[in-house]
Amino acid sequence: MVNLKQIVMNITVILTPELRLEQAVNPEDPVFASENGVLFSKDKSELLFFTRERQGDYLIPDTVKTIRSDAFSHSNLTIATIPMLKLMPMSFLNVIN
Numbered sequence: 262m263v264n265l266k267q268i269v270m271n272i273t274v275i276l277t278p279e280l281r282l283e284q285a286v287n288p289e290d291p292v293f294a295s296e297n298g299v300l301f302s303k304d305k306s307e308l309l310f311f312t313r314e315r316q317g318d319y320l321i322p323d324t325v326k327t328i329r330s331d332a333f334s335h336s337n338l339t340i341a342t343i344p345m346l347k348l349m350p351m352s353f354l355n356v357i358n
Contacts, residue, residue, distance in 0.1 A: 301325070311336045318342070328352040 286295040294301045298315030301308055305324040309332060316337040323344050330349040333356050
């Protein structure tokens, strides 16, 4: 059996309309957490992915210290309120709005 948790950080997250983020991340997962269409590290110190299904304004939680590259790529984000944190290159690349 392949342990996807060991390799998932090296692949691109692809979500189809049939598979919502909350369905893809088990609440008991020791590595990842999801909340309202946003994928985080388990401790919510890293924002990993902002899904297209999540739209509009977004207040990034104070727990987030790093936003991964391409985290908001092709999202429907309109306004992000960002606390003091480390932004990775291209975090907001290709935001649709």
